[in-house]
Structure formats: C-alpha cells, structure tokens
Amino acid sequence: MPDLTLAPRSALGGTEPRIDQIGGITLTERPDIALASLAARRGKAPALDKAIAPLLGAALPDISASSGAGDIRAFWTGPDQWILRAPYGSHEDLAAQVKSAVGNAGSVTEQSDAWAGFSLMGDDLTGVLELLARVDPASLRDGTALRSQIHHIGCFLICESALSELLIFGPRSSAASLHHALISAIRSAESLRPAPSQS
Amino acid sequence: MLIPHPLLGPRDSAEFTYLGDASLIARPDGMSDGADEAFYDYLYLRDNPAGIHRELWFHEQGDRSWLVVTRNTLTHEILGAELARDVAMAQRNTPEAKA
Secondary structure (H helix, E strand, O other): OOOOOOOOOOOOOOOOOOEEEEOOEEEEEOOOEEEEEEEEOOOOHHHHHHHHHHHHOOOOOOOOOEEOOOOOEEEEEEOOEEEEEEEOOOOOOHHHHHHHHHHHHEEEEEOHHHEEEEEEEOOOOHHHHHHHOOOOHHHOOOOOEEEEEEOOEEEEEEEEEOOOEEEEEEEHHHHHHHHHHHHHHHHHHHHHOOOOOOO | OEEEEOOOEEEEHHHOEEEEEHHHHOOOOOOOOOHHHHHHHHHHOOOOOOOEEEEEEEOOOOOOOEEEEEEEOOOOOEEEEEEHHHHHHHHHHOOOOOO
16 A cells, blocks of 8 residues: 655645734635535425534524534525535535435535635625625624625635624635735725824 | 615615516426417517516525516616515416406
C-alpha cells in the first residue's frame, strides 16, 4: 500500500482556510461545512418531515427560514426543497446519513464539493449587504435563508445572527470571483463608515 | 419592475427569466390520437393579446420556482403571480380548463 500524503485544498486553493480582516469585518473561508440537498418526493412532504425529525431535532424549516437543534441544521431553498449542513469533520457522509434517515420519502444529493462557503462577521453588516445583494438588511432575522445574486453569481445567504454573522455559499467553481466581490464590498463599506471620534 | 412572488413577496424582475405563454404547461399527450395536430397547435399557434396575458417566469436567482405571471402587455403592469405547479395541478384535476 503506497503511503499517500494528499493534502486537501480549500476552494480558494489554500491548504488553510483563507481569512481576511478588513476594518471591523472578518471574512473566513469555510471548507469545514458538509452540505446535502433534500427534496420531498411527490406527496411525501409530511412523511419526510417525520423521517428527518430525529436527525434534525426539529421540523424542516418554512419559507426562507432555518431549523435544527444540534450539529445538523437545515435551510429552505425552494418549495419542498432544503439544504442540510453539518460540521464536515464529523459528518463527511452527511448525504448518506440523510438518505438512510428519509428512505423513499425524499431525494438526497451530496453538495459539499459543489459550494464554497464564506463567513462574514462584524458588528454591523448592513453596509456590506446593501452593496452585495438585492436583500433588505432590515428584513433579516436570525436564521433567515435566502437565495440571491452576488456579483452575477447565484448564492445562498444564511443569517447565523442577523446583521452580525452571515454565511454565504456560492458555486465552488466561482469561489475566487465571489471572494473578490465580497472583499470589494467590505472595503467599500468599511471606507464609508464614519471614523470613531477622537474625544 | 417587481413581481409579487407568492412565497417570497415582491422580488425584482431581474431575478427572473421569461419563458413564454402559460399555455405551455398544457403539453399534449404525444401518444394520443391526433398528436401531430395537437403538437402543431402547441408549438406554433399562439394568441398575441394586446392586454391581459398569462405567462411563465422562472425565479432563477431565487427559489427556482416556476410562476404563472399575469401581465398587461399594453402597460407592463403585473397583475398577479401564482406557482406554476399549483396551476398545473388544478389543470390536471379539470383537464378541459386551459391555462
């Protein structure tokens, strides 16, 4: 057996997740999240809700919302469709876990390698959000999940904590473009922020 | 231009792509008698009304649902939007109804 020493690379090509600190805002690459899509089969939505409850510890989320009590959390992506996420280290086989839980009530696909995740953290992300997406920052609540466009890239936006922590997933093949868009918006928003008074 | 998405509320029309006449939902059965004639109608013959028009829009940069949007072609006023799957289900239950 050859001794394989393959090092995983993040979506931006690094061996470590990229972290950018600009002003009061931190942008962190998140390769540590496993994703799986879940769709209810025709007429099976109630059965699916019941089947997923032990894994999720909650009901599947309603429109534009998130749910979940433990490591595995879900967010709404469309009618009868959701994405589940969990820490990659402990749930590398998330799709298989979900599939074995839901049986033929739902269809599951592995999505971890399809998306590049970024965490956006700061005291107030209103300015950045206004520049980034067609989203009304005032309408965001903890757990709000939206699909929108950033820099012509279709992305998921999930509010971990409204206006202070945002999780963004964009297509992995556009990771560098999305990162560029996020950095540009953060720089612009931070440069417009009034400087702290010198008193 | 805003489209009143039945699930997500008012959304910018730039998030949507346009397909065409909502009668495209009522695709004929290709195995039935007279399928040639039915598909000729389905593919090529369209009403082109000056006024109220029902049409299919896709929320591509959103929840990816298909909508049936009612629009006035004279004023571009959007009069309503419903989920295309609800329209299709209703049609299946009453096959004689046309979109």
